[in-house]
Amino acid sequence: MLRFSFPILAFVALLGVFLIGLQRDPTYVPSPLIGKPAPVFNLPLLSDETRSLGTADIQGKIYALNVWATWCPGCRQEHQALMDIAARTDIPIYGLNWKDDPDAARRWLVQLGDPYAATVMDLDGRVAIDWGVYGAPETFLIDAEGIVLHKHIAPITMEIWTTDFVPKIIAARASRP
Amino acid sequence: MNRRLLLLLFLLVFGSATNVGAIDTVSDWEDPGQRELYEQLIHEVRCLVCQNQVIADSNAPLAADLRREIREMVLAGKTESEIEDFLLERYGDFVLYRPRFKPETALLWLAPGLLLLAGGIVLWRTLRRRAVLPIGSDDDEPMNESS
Numbered sequence: 361m362l363r364f365s366f367p368i369l370a371f372v373a374l375l376g377v378f379l380i381g382l383q384r385d386p387t388y389v390p391s392p393l394i395g396k397p398a399p400v401f402n403l404p405l406l407s408d409e410t411r412s413l414g415t416a417d418i419q420g421k422i423y424a425l426n427v428w429a430t431w432c433p434g435c436r437q438e439h440q441a442l443m444d445i446a447a448r449t450d451i452p453i454y455g456l457n458w459k460d461d462p463d464a465a466r467r468w469l470v471q472l473g474d475p476y477a478a479t480v481m482d483l484d485g486r487v488a489i490d491w492g493v494y495g496a497p498e499t500f501l502i503d504a505e506g507i508v509l510h511k512h513i514a515p516i517t518m519e520i521w522t523t524d525f526v527p528k529i530i531a532a533r534a535s536r537p
Numbered sequence: 538m539n540r541r542l543l544l545l546l547f548l549l550v551f552g553s554a555t556n557v558g559a560i561d562t563v564s565d566w567e568d569p570g571q572r573e574l575y576e577q578l579i580h581e582v583r584c585l586v587c588q589n590q591v592i593a594d595s596n597a598p599l600a601a602d603l604r605r606e607i608r609e610m611v612l613a614g615k616t617e618s619e620i621e622d623f624l625l626e627r628y629g630d631f632v633l634y635r636p637r638f639k640p641e642t643a644l645l646w647l648a649p650g651l652l653l654l655a656g657g658i659v660l661w662r663t664l665r666r667r668a669v670l671p672i673g674s675d676d677d678e679p680m681n682e683s684s
Contacts, residue, residue, distance in 0.1 A: 392629040492627040494585035
């Protein structure tokens with residue numbers, strides 16, 4: 361019996377590796393930006409293309425940045441959740457409209473409601489690359505010092521906001537005098 | 538009818554084959570060294586939208602944007618490691634098909650060698666045990682060992 365112990369142990373170990381592996385999401389890529397300063401941007405506003413808004417204007421207060429586009433199905437899916445979150449939280453949510461048609465984006469906000477404190481347009485996708493965006497919708501949380509606290513990839517829900525974002529907001533506020 | 542079908546198949550197969558590698562291929566490189574660096578980089582950078590493709594093969598808009606960024610950096614005279622740093626800062630180790638060797642990736646790099654070593658040890662022990670058996674014996678357990 362003892363001579364079979366090694367193959368059986370190896371088999372069980374391999375089974376364990378596969379079980380853990382199967383439960384992980386292979387499409388999820390952790391962001392190297394967490395804990396680092398948020399990438400700087402200065403982009404035209406969706407509401408008024410002659411004016412711009414940048415990280416320098418919105419820093420100094422905790423904020424969320426939501427990457428969205430009208431061509432992105434997940435963005436439509438999460439839109440109502442963003443509306444609900446915006447109605448409940450005092451954290452401003454900024455929109456980064458990624459490689460989109462500005463007219464379509466403006467129509468979208470009229471039709472579905474506008475949860476954003478402001479939306480900026482990243483027409484050529486350069487700022488999205490700086491932020492390591494690879495699949496909209498993505499939502500970042502940035503603290504008052506401009507450090508990226510959290511990144512959520514995939515449509516957001518009220519539940520995700522409450523369990524993943526709110527504790528980090530509370531902790532960030534508690535650590536600030 | 539059959540002939541038409543064949544023609545259609547022919548066109549489908551060979552019509553698409555001519556497009557292979559034609560994703561925004563640029564031919565206006567003045568410096569052959571830069572061209573080579575660009576080609577090498579786009580064949581080593583993973584497209585994060587379609588994760589099992591390099592950005593050279595991908596039609597995803599993000600892959601096109603990344604090719605543009607890399608092209609501009611190459612034209613600006615950036616080195617290979619500077620461009621890799623740019624990508625690593627934004628997308629992490631996963632973006633490179635050949636991740637750099639560091640503590641986090643050491644197991645990934647060393648695993649094949651370690652597995653080969655483990656297999657070699659098992660093979661060596663098995664062969665040594667079998668070497669003491671009389672020829673023709675189908676029992677692989679020697680008399681003087683109890684493992």
